Amino acid sequence: MARTVSSQRKIVNTVLAWTIGVLIFFPILWTVLTSFKTEAEAIASPPSLLFFDWTFENYREVQVRSDYFKHFMNSVVISFGSTLLGLLIAIPAAWAMAFAPTPKTKDVLMWMLSTKMMPAVGVLVPMYLLFRNTGLLDTRIGLVMILTLINLPIIIWMLYTYFKEIPGEILEAARMDGASLAKEIVYVLTPMAVPGIASTLLLNIILAWNEAFWTLNLTASKAAPLTAFIASYSSPEGLFYAKLSAASTMAIAPILILGWFSQKQLVRGLTFGAVK
Amino acid sequence: MGSITLKNVSKVFGAHTVIPSIDLAIDNGEFVVFVGPSGCGKSTLLRLIAGLEDVSGGQIVIDGKDATDLPPAKRRLSMVFQSYALYPHMSVRSNIAFPLKMAGEDKSAIDRKVEDAARVLNLTDYLDRKPRQLSGGQRQRVAIGRAIVRQPAAFLFDEPLSNLDAALRVNMRLEISQLHQQLKTTMVYVTHDQVEAMTMADKIVVLNKGNVEQVGSPLELYRRPANLFVAGFIGSPRMNFITGEIARGYSAHTVGVRPEHIDLSTSTGAWRGTVGVAEHLGSDTFLHVAVDGVGTLTARVGGDFPVKHGDQVYLSPQEGRVQRFNEEGLAIR
Amino acid sequence: MATLHTRSAARLMMAPSVLLLLAWMVVPLAMTVYFSFLRYNLLMPGMEEWAGFDNYKYFLTDPAFFQAIFNTLAIVLGVLFITVLGGIGLALLLDQPMFGQGIVRILVIAPFLIMPTVAALVWKNMFMNPVNGLFAYLAKSVGLQPFDFLNNAPLMSIILIVAWQWLPFATLILLTALQSLDEEQKEAAQMDGAGAWSRFVYLTLPHLSRAITVVILIQTIFLLSVFAEILVTTNGGPGTQSTNLTFLVYAQALLQFDVGGASAGGIIAVILANIVAFFLMRMIGKTLEA
Secondary structure: OOOOOOOHHHHHHHHHHHHHHHHHEEEEEHHHHHOOHHHHHHOOOOOOOOOOOOOOHHHHHHHHHHHHHHHHHHHHHHHHHHHHHHHHHHHHHHEEEEEEEOOOHHHHHHHHHHOOOOOOOHHHHHHHHHHOOOOOOOOHHHHHHHHHHHHHHHHHHHHHHHHOOOHHHHHHHHOOOOOOHHHHHHHEEEEEEEEHHHHHHHHHHHHHHHHHHHHHOOOOOOOOOOOHHHHHOOOOOOHHHHHHHHHHHHHHHHHHHHHHHHOOOOOHHEEEEEEE | OOOOEEEEEEEEEOOEEEEEEEEEEEEEOOOOEEOOHHHHHOOHHHHHOOOOOOOOEEEEOOOOOOOOOOOOOHOOOOEEOOOOOOOOOOOOOHHHHHHHHHHOOOOHHHHHHHHHHHOOOOOOOHOOHHHHOOOHHHHHHHHHHHOOOOOEEEEEOOOOOOOHHHHHHHHHHHHHHHHHHHOOOOEEEEOOOOOHHHHHOOEEEEEEEEEEEEEEHHHHOOOOOOOOHHHHOOHEEEEEEEOOOOHHOOOOOOEEEOOHHHEEEEOOOOEEEEEEEEOOOEEEEEEEEEOOOOOEEEEEEEEEHHHOOEEEEEEOOOOOOOOOEOOOOOEEE | OOOOHHHHHHHHHHHHHHHHHHHHHHHHHHHHHHHOEOOOOOOOOOOOEOOOOOOOOOOOOOOHHHHHHHHHHHHHHOOOEEEEEEHHHHHHHHHHHHHHHHHHHHHHHHHOOOOHHHHHHHHHHHHHHHHOOOOHHHHHHHHOOOHHHHHHHHHHHHHHHHHHHHHHHHHHHHHHHOOOOOOOOOOOOOHOOHHHHHHHHHHHHHHHHHHHHHHHHHHHHHOOOOOHHHHHOOOOOOOOOOHHHHHHHHHHHOOOOOHHHHHHHHHHHHHHHHHHHHHHHHHHHHHHHH
């Protein structure tokens, strides 16, 4: 705006926005705070906001009693594994579609995106049976495979849009300079595409970490990632709010931080570029 | 070393034929310019020579060897792109060194050649900068440096000056011409600007809709255009074309005479007309004259000639400077 | 751009993705279709027999099915209503000049980054629990009876939880679209005498319409298959009051081990999703043209 906004209006906006923001964020804040309370404090009435005896015992107990670390590692392995595998398969495909397009390229891309829209429930039965009969049930590798498949369309799509932003002439220059296809990809394309690849990596780790269908149905105890582990808290076993809060805080912290840095990528990836 | 021959080369994109068939011979050491309006196929032709596009038919022979199926890397050509196409993540030094690195040369040889190229192009102070820190003209020189360093059989330029402002363009034109004198390597240069073509070329290839209209030296094209298209394309301002009775008087369907070949007088002459717009450049004045029974003709006079809008003048074409064209638009000699 | 060399290389480079996705699309789906025509229960293996369309008949005439369809639509429409309207409002607010906009954005985005199981449990235990929850405390402190959300209004509770999670998504998308509205257009409208409301109705809303459509379509795709939140809070209950189609199929497959029935249900879910996907793909297709 060319005219300066009155600072009075700015203050009103600020108060309104911050109030709503805090309200929306409150459940998360509450969870984090509760994680530092004793169980008794956690269900105390009236509930205390900041002034209570802060303690770390919940964090300790969660790890000791339920081997939290193992589930955390499962989440890490599954998220990173499926993302890296996905990138490996997707980068060549995205290259091909961005730099050597054919009249059919657009259709193929659309078809790939459409595979993401198939409801998981439609193939729950065969996948469960398949996993059971091949011994993939409750294994990390099984989950990596299936998460790679469901996220592959988004990875390809995001890489495609980033690759398209690289001027084709620069790759042609590399060709004229004597680079073979492999060298062209390694020395010129990849360095220029690093920001795009990083964004895609970020977004996909978030999606894989939070996936809550296959991770719930295809795991039991060995390969269960954090999503399933937290779900096991749904049947109450006595007073446990504080421990639940501790487990939850640890489960969501990495992604919260990651996600705060990836807002632009989230928009691009999840709207399939329909909104810029 | 540096001769390129095109035999019956054609290019089709889907249902659209961009180049029907072209035969062309480029000799070693020549500065050849492909010129023509937008969409005439000149860039496509250059890219076919470079190997960035496949020919749909015909042969491309480089230095006596059939290069039609060779990938760009193996043709020993260098290309300077319109947008310079520098590698943004590499320094100027690495940009220029890249082709040598791809060729597998050893570090000391690379360093030496890069320094040499940088010296020739006045880039020595910028070797460690990144492209985004350079001006347009400097980037242009880096692109040229990258092309030189490979010592190719021929240089290919794809409208390299289009992205520069007018003053810079004039300077770079001179620099490229000087480079050609120095290196004596074949250069194939694409532009839509006929001034660049005229000033830089040994040989000009005028293209229109994928066809070669004429091949010749600049002066040849200027003095003896083969058809209406070339006559109207070369020379600025454009040649005047007259049909009808006056043309019949010269035994032709259309006659053409360049603005600079028309004599003006306020008292007597072949054609009478009224001055419309007068464009004063200081050294010259271009008059747009509405001639009775013919239409508007453009004539050039010295900057001091005293005419203004509405004046009556007489135009006379200079002897021997009238070009004659038949019904098909071909020149009658 | 492409030559023979690059084109054949390109085909090779696309092959793994295309083949994998093709297999992923065709094989399991074909198996589901096959199973849907069998009478197959995991508790009685080896007794499968051809059942024709029986599974479909049972599934489609099961009162639980109608409840599930209704619940599915209720969840989708309920969440859409809250998130689209809330999203527009929040986006408009965040587009205003203020202090600390970056931090407010972070606060507003957070729910979307929480895994569904955590979100659901936090709401279930800490807010909605009629004994220990915060809502119960608030009610008691003003003298009201605490409301047992999950037992008495299971569907509404689920809608609330899911809407909380998706509001950031809608807000982010709409805010991005809002910020791409040309500043000069707004100024031209002011010159033309348009007040704030007119500017909103005639400039902002039309500009946002595309983003709103995208939000609706994409959210619908994901909302049709809400699962974790239901599993972890109400387990579809009480009875089937909060069971949606996804949960119904899950229950039939992994709780009742009725492979045949669950497969039929799965196919129906696929058909439903395809209808939505059709419109979404058209929308995306138009983007690719641009």
